[in-house]
Amino acid sequence: MTAAAVLLAGCGGRGEERRRADAERRPTTTELERDQWRRRAQRTCDRWNDDYAHLATAELSTAADAVEHTREVEALATGIAEELREVGLPDEGREDAERLLDLSDEMAEAAGNLTRAAARRDGAAVERVTRRIERLGERINELAERLEVPACGGY
Numbered sequence: 001m002t003a004a005a006v007l008l009a010g011c012g013g014r015g016e017e018r019r020r021a022d023a024e025r026r027p028t029t030t031e032l033e034r035d036q037w038r039r040r041a042q043r044t045c046d047r048w049n050d051d052y053a054h055l056a057t058a059e060l061s062t063a064a065d066a067v068e069h070t071r072e073v074e075a076l077a078t079g080i081a082e083e084l085r086e087v088g089l090p091d092e093g094r095e096d097a098e099r100l101l102d103l104s105d106e107m108a109e110a111a112g113n114l115t116r117a118a119a120r121r122d123g124a125a126v127e128r129v130t131r132r133i134e135r136l137g138e139r140i141n142e143l144a145e146r147l148e149v150p151a152c153g154g155y
Contacts, residue, residue: 032087032088032089032090032091033090033091033092034090034091034092034093036090037087037088037089037090037097037149038090038147038148038149040087040088041084041087041149041150042149042150044080044083044084044087045150048076048079048080048083052072052076055069055072055073055076063118063121066118067115067118067119069118070111070114070115070117070118070119071115073111073114073115074108074111074112074114074115076111077104077107077108077110077111078108078111078112080104080107080108081101081104081105081107081108084100084101084104085101085104089101090147093146093147096143096146096147097147099143100140100143100144100147100149103136103139103140103143104140106136107133107136107137107140110129110132110133110136111133113125113129113132114126114129114130114133117129
């Protein structure tokens, strides 16, 4: 399974304009009712799914294709981490939600490492980072299930 498929199993991305707009916003520490938080997280994931679903089925025939693909994976993971942080935190399950945000940040960092490894054409590093992404995804999925939210990014 490609790293993008791992990232997209539950949630996708959004367009360049929305990414730029989000980058200009500051993260919030708003505390939300748990149901409101779940709905906002779901809407966030739905938008990501729409814009980055193509990554899960991408045909990579050249090294340049692979590098571009990993750049999109990095943009997806980074954007998801930023947007989830902006959603705020639930009043119930706050500790788990904070851990979910931390793991999302780790996923974004791993996606950046994947991009750099692909650009260097370092197959061994790509494999290591892909396994890390899969392990992070498992941990994210566990927390998301406990919080009853989608595992945004499809981890």
